[in-house]
Amino acid sequence: MRKAIRIQKEDFSLEEEVNALRQASQRIGGVTTFLGCARDFSEGRDVFSIHFEQYAGMAEKAMQALADEAQAKFDVMDIRMVHRVTTVHAGDQIVLIVVGAEHRKSAFEACEWLIDSLKQRVPIWKKELTPTGESWVTSHP
C-alpha cells in the first residue's frame, strides 16, 4: 500500500485512497474527503496552468506533522493526504485529504482543519500562468 501521507508528481485516485483508509478499521463510520482541483479562472483573469513547487523533504514532513496533530486534536481513526507537485491544468486534481472517524462530526472538523492548516504550514507554492504572464500566488483563499 502507498504511504498515507505523501507528495507526488502523478495523479491520484480518490477511490483508491478512500478504500485504503476504510481498510484501516471496520470501526470507521464516517469518511470525509476534500479534493482540491485546478480552476481556469482566478483573481479576475483566466488561468492556463498552475505550476507547483515544494521544499522537498520539509513539505512531506510538515504534512505528516499535521496528520499527527489532527489525530491528537480530533476524535478520528485514520487520515490520508496526497498533494501533487507538478504542472496542472483546469480540472486536474491537486490535493486530497481523506479522514475516517467513528462519527461524522469529527471527520468533517478534522478535514476542514487539515486543508486550512496545509495552506498555512506546508512549504508548497503555486505559480499561475495567465494571459498576462506568470505570477506567484500569495493568498490563502
Place this chain on the structure above:
Amino acid sequence: MGLIQMIKILFFGIVADKLGKRSTDVQAGQTIAALIDKVGCADIQPLLVAVNQEQTHDMDYVLQDGDEVALMPLFSGG
C-alpha cells in the same frame, strides 16, 4: 587556523525569482537577520525562515556548521 565553515541557503518561489538563484553558500557564525540583509531579500515581506526544515522566528539564531536554511515566501499549496 580552521577551515571556513559554509552553510547552504535555499530560496523558493518569488524569493528565488527575485534573487535569480535557488541557492547560495554563506559562512557560518552570522545571524539569520544578517543573512537576510546580505542576500538581499529583506524587502520581501512576509519572509518565512526554516532552519534544518523547521520553521523559526528567531532572527538572532547564529548559523552553525551543517545547518540548512531556507528563505521562503508565504505558502500557497492546496
